[in-house]
Amino acid sequence: MSDRRDADGRYPFKTVIGLEVHAQLRTASKLFCRCSTQFGSAPNTQVCPVCLGLPGALPVMNEHAIELAITTGLALNCDIPSVTKWDRKQYFYPDLPKGYQISQFDMPICAEGYLDIPDPADEGETRRIGLFRAHLEEDAGKSMHDEAAGRDHSRIDLNRCGTPLLEIVSKPEMFSAAEARSYLTELKLLLTHLGVSDCEMQEGSLRVDANVNLHIEKDGKRIATPIVEVKNMNSFRAVERAIQYEAERQYQEWEDTGNTIETVSKRTFGWNDATEETFVQREKEESADYRYFPDPDLVPVHLPKERIEAAREAMGELPAATRERFQTQYELKAYDADVIVNQGPAMVTYFETAATASKDPKRTSSWIQQDVMRTLKERQEEIGAFPVSAETLGQLLGEVRAGRLDNNRARDVFQHLLTHGGSVEQATAALGIEAVDDSELDALCDELLAENPQVVQHVQGGKPQAVGALIGKAKQKNPNINPGQLRETLLAKIAAM
């Protein structure tokens, strides 16, 4: 990188980003007790002596959480160790009733790995983002600071307390806000594809903290700005905007103060979604001493090779492989394969079923991207609840491919199916669409040619496109007429005159 200043007089710099993602695992019960993990219940209704941290209560590990963590780790190309263990991370806070969180300190269930993400700067290419680790831990409760009441009372909801989280820690190997977003999009796709997490940022089942700083090139030297951890971002867009904002703010701060990573320790900033600004939460990262030590209430977890291999086999095809396969098996373009795969596993299945039924994958892909996805967006629905089944859409597009329906009529049928449901046959019947037989077509053409001698003249005069004028007239006489067939028959008849 050249270190000459740009047109604005700024030195070249690179934004360096590492992301910590907390994904809530989709287990029915909590990590160490049998309480439900259901979101949105009345406060403090999904609790028991264990997750309340009552005296004498003891944790019992949820095996399903271990399964989900192994699957995720394998999909993230992590090493899964043969032994993992539980540690206590200790701090006082009212939403942490035991005074410690059961987490994993030095032996995480997923060791070093990586995630290949679509390169936002180079379509069809990927970037490999390294991962330090992924570890399991229990969630804390929720504190609600009731400022509206005009008193400094806080309310605590412990429903979430003990919910299993997988904390996935990337290396600082993303160099733009777009890359961070691509990483999150790909990670969410992977986690939802595997069914290990719902990844709903609004419900808190996916939480993102971004560690951001700049590497500025000046006078042949690289200067690193102080690291800022940005929290409270509630959407991928917010993450992207916060990183962009931080990059600008940090450059400005460096110009104004000369602060570097050596002179200022890590700080914690929040993100204000309304003003689109970051703000200081903790000026100086207090050197928190969590006094980690192995939880004596839990035994180390042994993960035999067979268990890991069984999880690997059960994992099935991952989104990156599906993208590749769509390009070879269905001859989709990279972009189209991306769009469909990125919708998640339900859409992948929908596409494959419809494409098989229609025998026309490209047309299916384009219908899904236009008609199906637009409708889903308008109706704010998921593909799983879509009223037109994949088989039905495939059959409809098969009719188009066979020339029995044109695109416009097919859209009419599609609209009818959306509102009324039923089969393609029922919809075409309801819309009065019937196949037009050859004698009908013949008779119609003769009629049209007799009524429009000027068209015949134009065609004979070397303007075959003039028959186009008859297509609209033909449709008025018989809406089921296929424009292609009509055009051919008309031209043949004129030629034979």
Next chain:
Amino acid sequence: MTIPLDSAVTLQSLLASGELSAVDVARSVLERAAATESTVAAFTYRPDERLLEQAEAIDRRRREGQPLGPLAGIPVAVKDVLCTTDMPTTCSSRMLENFRSPYDATVVAQLRAADALLVGKTNMDEFAMGASTENSAFGLTRNPWASTCTPGGSSGGAAAAVAASVVPLSVGSDTGGSIRQPAAFCGVTGLKPTYGRVSRYGLVAFASSLDQVGPLAWDVADNALLLSHLAGFDPRDSTSLDAPVEDYLAAVSPAATADLKGLRIGLIREHVDHQRLAAPARQAVLDAVGVLTAAGAEVVDVHFDQTKYWVPTYYIIAPCEASSNLSRYDGAHYGFRAQPAAEAAQQHGPLTATYCQSRDQGFGAEVKRRIMLGTYSLSEGYADRYYAKALQVRRLIRDDYDAAFGKVDLLLGPVTPGPAFPLGEKVDDPLEMYLCDQFTVGANLAGIPAISLPAGHDENNLPLGVQLQAPPLGEAALLRAGTVFQNATDHHRRRPQL
């Protein structure tokens, strides 16, 4: 008829034959408590009216021919460190003075299922930290043999309730000797089972990797009876052992206890020769060697390299775990909450001030001392030097035991350096108090079972004990040897004048 409140096995047969009703037993318990508790004060809570109701219900069920549990009508006291829904669970701490558990500890549920009469909760050192029961927030318990002496601790109330013959059976907990030492001081028999043999679910944690629930009673036979209702796998406790429970009653039966031929017993030389071991206590051990040898056992010397590190190791690991386990008592959710002084709230914010003052006022001095010791030992920069090092030494201590059990079946030695000491003598000298545990903490660090047997009385008529230790899950072997010992001695048959 005198009701034998000092023998559960005898009560069991009298109740079964109909010679006694459960109400007779319950009334007798209440009379005995009324006569002794003003001096001994073994209990922190006794629901006396409900005891009669429990007893009446059992008698009614017996009359109606309904099935009854094996402990039907047998009075049992429960150390106040075990959760009970119908009685307070205070751990003898101001912090939990008004705490009611919404659930029963597994062992309490098992006692209820066996139809035992739950007489009440017994006094203890606060959160089981201490060796004299003087660290209770709710007053002293006195030794039934000498009211000026401590009953030992932390299960002092549990041992004293048996020694005062208020109950034949008592449930205690042992983290570093808290069953065995008070048993020795009170002249009764107490057993610390293998770590994981008895569920810890509902046992309020002091040091999770060391805590174990166990029985106290006058003799081994009653220990066997009670242990058979405490032991077993509990899916709610991840450290519980999923191993079959041996037939403890068979282990103490006449058929199994004729002699000890073929049994090899190791005498822990470092303990017998210890300079802090009082002469009468040493003599009790040597007398026991004679008794066991006469019964056919072969007693040989064994050596433990790490004995001088037992107490230091224990007093790193136990406080580390305690500092973490006791974090939950912060005044935020349950238990004692201080109203922070305005000045503190101003200075530290209301939350931190509430935490600090609730913990400062809710905990006693010894508990705070151990929280500080543990917090320090786990702190960054010190954890490697203290906690990690202690874990390494713990491993070596286990190795010592493994090596010893490669040569012998059981280990013999003292329980305590001497007999019960006067109230107030050590309470201001924590190091002296900690040394009370020097012969007992090894079993906790190694997770093995150990039993304290009455083994004599000193010139002041204060009881003395000896300790037998066994390899993991060797409870039946301890009970068998203990029974043979008690068949040949009468220390466990002597009763204090109260």
